[in-house]
Amino acid sequence: MHINLNSVFLSLKHSIYRFIYSIFNVRLNQVFLSVYFRNMKSIKDTSFYNDAIQVLSYSFGDYYLFENFIIGEVNKDIVFTWKDHAKSVVEEITSLYDQNGKDLVYISNRIHPYSVVPSDWIHFFKYSYSLKGYGIISYDQKGKLNTMFEKLFMRSKFRSFDNLSEAISWAKKLNNSKEESAA
Numbered sequence: 390m391h392i393n394l395n396s397v398f399l400s401l402k403h404s405i406y407r408f409i410y411s412i413f414n415v416r417l418n419q420v421f422l423s424v425y426f427r428n429m430k431s432i433k434d435t436s437f438y439n440d441a442i443q444v445l446s447y448s449f450g451d452y453y454l455f456e457n458f459i460i461g462e463v464n465k466d467i468v469f470t471w472k473d474h475a476k477s478v479v480e481e482i483t484s485l486y487d488q489n490g491k492d493l494v495y496i497s498n499r500i501h502p503y504s505v506v507p508s509d510w511i512h513f514f515k516y517s518y519s520l521k522g523y524g525i526i527s528y529d530q531k532g533k534l535n536t537m538f539e540k541l542f543m544r545s546k547f548r549s550f551d552n553l554s555e556a557i558s559w560a561k562k563l564n565n566s567k568e569e570s571a572a
Contacts, residue, residue, distance in 0.1 A: 414444050431500055432552060437557060445481060449474050454485065456523075458494040458560035460553075465501040471509035479518055494522040494560035498553060499532055510542035522546040522563045524556045 432438050432453050437460075445452040450463035459482060463469055483489055523545045525536045536549045546563065550556040 413502050431462055432498060432553065435553060437553065443485070445478070447474070447478065452478060452482070454482070455560075456495060457492060457564040458557070460496045460498050460557075461501055462498050463503045465503060467503040469503060470503050471506070471512040475509060475513065477512065479516075483518065489518050490521075491519045492521055492564070494524065495520050496524040496526065496550075496553075496556045496560060498526045498556070499528070505535070505539065507539040507542050510539070514544055520545040522548070522560065524548050524549045524550055524559060526553055526556050 432441070433451075438453070441453040441455060443454040445454065447473075449467045450461060450470070453460040453462075461478070463474075468473070469475065479490070482493075486493060523543055524547070525539065525563075527536055527549055528551065533549055540547050546555075548559055550559070558560045
């Protein structure tokens with residue numbers, strides 16, 4: 390008897406996700422995770438902004454491109470989906486970096502309240518995109534809880550942070566560890 394471990398893992402993720410939301414008496418298909426934050430800094434208000442190679446601005450948010458990592462800041466009150474938002478960003482970034490993302494770290498700097506459809510990460514991986522790491526900067530307990538839900542859908546190294554500086558240090562370390570092992 391052959392067992393497809395990917396199917397089992399995906400089924401387990403969905404079961405856990407449904408269970409968590411059943412606690413709150415909310416149906417899975419009607420849920421968007423709200424992300425609320427206070428007292429955050431945009432990357433453009435920090436010294437890190439000077440190191441950005443390029444900035445991609447969309448109607449729904451800004452993406453700051455660095456040598457081996459990207460920092461995204463989604464605008465207030467957006468319901469962020471694969472179809473309406475992520476797909477266009479991913480396609481442009483993979484074209485600019487000339488890769489599928491396997492050597493990139495993505496950091497979500499959640500400075501505005503917005504909603505995410507975490508199950509849309511399935512589309513990201515379905516189209517053979519990947520990430521070396523995925524970090525989320527959350528500034529309150531509700532944001533940290535939401536990151537736990539998103540983590541269920543990630544296949545990359547994942548970490549939650551309280552501030553931008555720690556997240557950028559982590560991204561740099563992930564990229565340096567690759568370079569050291571290749572040497």
